[in-house]
Amino acid sequence: MTDSSRPSDHYDSSSSNTGDKIVQPRLGVVGYLRFFWRMLTSMRTALFLLLLLAIAAIPGSLVPQVSSDPNGVIQYKANNPDVAPILENLQVFTTYSSVWFSAIYLLLFVSLIGCVIPRTKHHFDALRARPPKTPANLARLEGFTSQGSAADAEASIAAGRQVLKRLGYRTELYTTGGSPSVSAERGYLRETGNLVFHSALIGVLVAVGLGGGFGYTGQRVVVEGYALSNSLASYDSFNPGRFFTDAALQPFSVALDTFVPTYEEDLTSKALGQVLDYTANVTTMVPGGQPEESTIKVNEPLAIAGTQVYLLGNGYAPVITVRDPDGNVVFSQPTAFLPQDANLFSLGIVKIPDGLEEQIGIRALFYPTAVLTDLGTLASSYPDLVNPQLTMEVYTGDLGLDNGQGSNAYALDTDSLTEIAGRAADAPTIKLGLGDSIDLPNGLGSVELTAIPRFASLDVHHDPAQGWVLLFAILVLAGLVTSLFIPRRRMWIKAVNGADGAVTLEYAGLARGDDPGLNAAVAEIAAKHLDHIGHKVES
Amino acid sequence: MTETFVLYSNIAVYSAMAIYTIAFIMFTLDLARRSAAVAAPAEVGSTTRAGQLGSTALLEKVDAPPAVAAKGPRYLRAAFALTVFGWALHVGAAIFRGVAAGRVPWANMFEFTLTATALIVGVFLLVQVWQDLRFLGSFVVGFALIALGVATTNFYVDVIPLPPALQSAWLVIHVFVASLGTGFFALGAALSIVQLLQARRAAGKAVGLRFLDTLPGADKLENLAYRLIVVGFVLWTFTLIAGAVWAERAWGRYWGWDTKEVWTFIIWTIFAGYIHARATRGWRGSRSAWLAIIGFGAVVFNFTVVNLFFKGLHAYSGL
Numbered sequence: 001m002t003d004s005s006r007p008s009d010h011y012d013s014s015s016s017n018t019g020d021k022i023v024q025p026r027l028g029v030v031g032y033l034r035f036f037w038r039m040l041t042s043m044r045t046a047l048f049l050l051l052l053l054a055i056a057a058i059p060g061s062l063v064p065q066v067s068s069d070p071n072g073v074i075q076y077k078a079n080n081p082d083v084a085p086i087l088e089n090l091q092v093f094t095t096y097s098s099v100w101f102s103a104i105y106l107l108l109f110v111s112l113i114g115c116v117i118p119r120t121k122h123h124f125d126a127l128r129a130r131p132p133k134t135p136a137n138l139a140r141l142e143g144f145t146s147q148g149s150a151a152d153a154e155a156s157i158a159a160g161r162q163v164l165k166r167l168g169y170r171t172e173l174y175t176t177g178g179s180p181s182v183s184a185e186r187g188y189l190r191e192t193g194n195l196v197f198h199s200a201l202i203g204v205l206v207a208v209g210l211g212g213g214f215g216y217t218g219q220r221v222v223v224e225g226y227a228l229s230n231s232l233a234s235y236d237s238f239n240p241g242r243f244f245t246d247a248a249l250q251p252f253s254v255a256l257d258t259f260v261p262t263y264e265e266d267l268t269s270k271a272l273g274q275v276l277d278y279t280a281n282v283t284t285m286v287p288g289g290q291p292e293e294s295t296i297k298v299n300e301p302l303a304i305a306g307t308q309v310y311l312l313g314n315g316y317a318p319v320i321t322v323r324d325p326d327g328n329v330v331f332s333q334p335t336a337f338l339p340q341d342a343n344l345f346s347l348g349i350v351k352i353p354d355g356l357e358e359q360i361g362i363r364a365l366f367y368p369t370a371v372l373t374d375l376g377t378l379a380s381s382y383p384d385l386v387n388p389q390l391t392m393e394v395y396t397g398d399l400g401l402d403n404g405q406g407s408n409a410y411a412l413d414t415d416s417l418t419e420i421a422g423r424a425a426d427a428p429t430i431k432l433g434l435g436d437s438i439d440l441p442n443g444l445g446s447v448e449l450t451a452i453p454r455f456a457s458l459d460v461h462h463d464p465a466q467g468w469v470l471l472f473a474i475l476v477l478a479g480l481v482t483s484l485f486i487p488r489r490r491m492w493i494k495a496v497n498g499a500d501g502a503v504t505l506e507y508a509g510l511a512r513g514d515d516p517g518l519n520a521a522v523a524e525i526a527a528k529h530l531d532h533i534g535h536k537v538e539s
Numbered sequence: 540m541t542e543t544f545v546l547y548s549n550i551a552v553y554s555a556m557a558i559y560t561i562a563f564i565m566f567t568l569d570l571a572r573r574s575a576a577v578a579a580p581a582e583v584g585s586t587t588r589a590g591q592l593g594s595t596a597l598l599e600k601v602d603a604p605p606a607v608a609a610k611g612p613r614y615l616r617a618a619f620a621l622t623v624f625g626w627a628l629h630v631g632a633a634i635f636r637g638v639a640a641g642r643v644p645w646a647n648m649f650e651f652t653l654t655a656t657a658l659i660v661g662v663f664l665l666v667q668v669w670q671d672l673r674f675l676g677s678f679v680v681g682f683a684l685i686a687l688g689v690a691t692t693n694f695y696v697d698v699i700p701l702p703p704a705l706q707s708a709w710l711v712i713h714v715f716v717a718s719l720g721t722g723f724f725a726l727g728a729a730l731s732i733v734q735l736l737q738a739r740r741a742a743g744k745a746v747g748l749r750f751l752d753t754l755p756g757a758d759k760l761e762n763l764a765y766r767l768i769v770v771g772f773v774l775w776t777f778t779l780i781a782g783a784v785w786a787e788r789a790w791g792r793y794w795g796w797d798t799k800e801v802w803t804f805i806i807w808t809i810f811a812g813y814i815h816a817r818a819t820r821g822w823r824g825s826r827s828a829w830l831a832i833i834g835f836g837a838v839v840f841n842f843t844v845v846n847l848f849f850k851g852l853h854a855y856s857g858l
């Protein structure tokens with residue numbers, strides 16, 4: 001079955017495709033372009049590019065990616081100093097935005113567009129065309145059945161047309177070689193589905209691209225009692241899309257009132273201390289609106305002003321108060337500690353450049369439920385605040401905050417500092433319970449563990465095309481199901497007038513693509529038709 | 540209470556494995572018997588080979604060789620009945636596990652394996668209504684046995700509550716549909732393997748498996764495999780989309796090239812390639828069969844190696 005809606009190397013298209021082969025001598029510029037275009041839009045190229053895309057996606061799963069695991073990339077580079085620069089040059093750390101990965105999928109989509117457009121045009125024509133002329137010899141087709149009949153030829157064909165119409169076929173009457181026949185076709189939806197499927201893939205790609213380009217994501221650690229406001233200055237980190245402008249930042253604020261985790265408390269349970277639930281109770285504000293109370297949970301982001309706010313992490317943010325020798329407060333604020341294990345043993349850094357005689361840096365460890373291990377060290381045995389303990393190693397010296405370079409708030413470079421309290425110092429590590437205060441060595445002042453609020457790390461995500469991506473994805477699925485499971489069939493019923501005036505009814509069908517049910521369908525139509533014209537069906 | 544149900548569940552798993560083992564042996568004996576049955580009338584083999592070259596009429600005959608039909612597949616029937624019985628226990632094990640945990644029984648590697656293998660065997664049983672594919676019994680039951688063996692010895696974990704990220708209706712839908720799709724891919728791959736053997740044999744290369752004479756020809760196998768795989772592909776497409784919707788809810792973005800996402804995408808692309816291969820001249824037959832097998836290999840890889848050794852957000856193996 002020749003079918004110009006298919007690329008020439010489709011298995012269904014005519015195999016005598018010498019006409020498709022490019023005649024070498026007449027290749028001008030246009031000839032080359034046409035040749036190239038044919039190649040690009042052939043089934044073989046599509047297949048090749050699909051498989052190539054699958055292979056090209058592999059390296060990004062073996063090597064950490066900047067986008068999903070930036071710390072992993074830093075680690076990897078430190079661990080593999082020899083390979084890392086090569087991988088860096090090959091853009092393996094950014095596989096999915098690399099030149100080579102992009103080239104493959106862009107070529108694939110060009111090929112896809114080149115394939116879909118002519119097929120769409122062809123399909124529109126086919127939708128308006130009449131079912132094809134009845135072949136002269138039905139016996140060579142699928143499911144051929146014939147049955148002698150006493151009914152009138154014209155009348156039985158008219159009846160056959162009705163039967164086919166009722167089954168959803170489009171019909172056309174023909175008379176070939178003196179025999180009236182009805183030619184019928186159904187399943188145009190199959191091709192429609194295929195085209196919807198392929199076009200929707202393009203839709204997904206475009207929507208993903210636009211959403212990423214115009215959207216943004218921002219991360220912010222918010223301590224209980226504090227708020228996040230949707231402005232550039234408010235974020236700890238911010239990733240704008242390529243076409244992002246400040247106008248995309250809808251002004252709103254989200255204040256974290258309380259953060260309430262629920263842990264398995266049953267002492268007999270093996271899951272003691274496991275997280276059962278996290279709830280962030282927040283109050284939101286949009287300009288000109290009233291404050292509104294709301295909650296954010298792990299699988300339940302907050303939708304506000306066309307933007308999503310997600311709860312992605314949490315921990316403790318102990319409030320440490322530092323006073324000078326006269327008792328004046330020089331520092332008093334919560335510091336988010338990074339959780340290190342499931343029981344929220346956490347690590348925090350405090351830097352105090354001003355107010356004391358010397359700059360001090362503190363490396364602190366926090367144990368919400370401190371227990372003494374066999375080794376004599378502290379550990380946390382439960383994530384909630386049962387026996388909170390804070391230990392501190394204190395350093396003095398130049399914190400390096402004035403050199404104009406940004407510094408990592410979660411790291412303390414102790415190379416140029418002097419430890420004044422801790423394992424390597426004369427004074428021991430400072431230990432504080434909630435409300436405790438202790439003098440710093442060298443008469444520098446004092447520190448106090450004032451309060452232990454929690455923090456939530458919130459992710460703000462704005463993607464104006466997200467809904468479109470979903471819509472196209474649903475179309476992909478719908479198109480796929482339609483194109484794979486709706487059979488495209490042609491059916492014929494022919495009434496052959498015999499020499500003796502007897503009529504022989506002939507039935508046959510033809511399928512496009514895989515159609516396991518074709519024979520059964522022909523048999524069913526034959527049975528229905530014979531039944532309809534009152535024919536006694538002998539078995 | 541939880542403990543009791545966990546105990547029931549574990550007893551049921553081990554019983555199911557014992558019965559699967561017997562079923563596996565019976566299925567294999569059936570294949571051996573087929574070889575013997577074919578060996579007697581030696582001519583059948585040559586007839587088939589001729590038939591492979593083109594005539595469909597001959598191929599049809601090969602589907603039901605009279606010699607075998609006459610004897611009646613005694614081992615086969617016993618093996619199949621045992622599989623049904625083992626499967627009932629297997630499903631029971633999954634249900635008890637779910638009752639014990641008070642949620643769906645697929646929240647860690649052990650439970651995924653338990654439920655996914657139950658679905659694979661379930662798809663195998665159900666497909667028989669449509670087509671007699673019992674000759675794949677050794678493959679399917681053998682696969683389920685190995686998976687269950689690894690799960691019970693290496694993946695076993697106690698029932699613990701769901702972490703917040705998994706507390707979602709999408710856990711029910713996404714994982715279930717993925718496992719169901721895996722069932723179809725598994726059968727498709729099994730058929731493709733037999734297809735390759737048949738094709739080799741048809742090409743005159745000696746394959747010492749005489750029972751192949753009693754199985755459908757390569758073309759028929761290829762069509763069957765295709766029909767199962769497209770169902771799997773639809774389910775996999777749904778899994779991919781559902782996963783993205785869930786990721787948007789739980790992680791704040793619908794797609795982030797997390798390792799598990801990457802492999803789900805790779806698998807999808809391989810099977811899209813498979814479907815194209817079937818429609819591309821020169822790629823039907825053995826080449827597309829290889830793609831089906833590689834695709835299923837990637838599914839297994841995604842479930843084992845990626846879950847256990849690759850770093851990513853999908854850190855739910857519980858190990």
Ligand code: HEM
Pocket residue numbers: 006007010041042043044046050108109111112113115116193194195197198201479480483484513811814815818
């Ligand atoms: C992003 C790349 C592509 C993907 C993921 C993809 C995927 C698929 C899938 C899943 C099917 C089977 C479902 C259906 O029939 O609708 C299919 C069918 C088809 N695709 Fe693609 N495709 C892609 C690109 C292309 C390109 C570039 C062409 C043109 C050469 C093409 C031509 C076809 C044709 C002709 C069929 C029908 C096959 C048949 O007759 O059985 N596709 N494609």
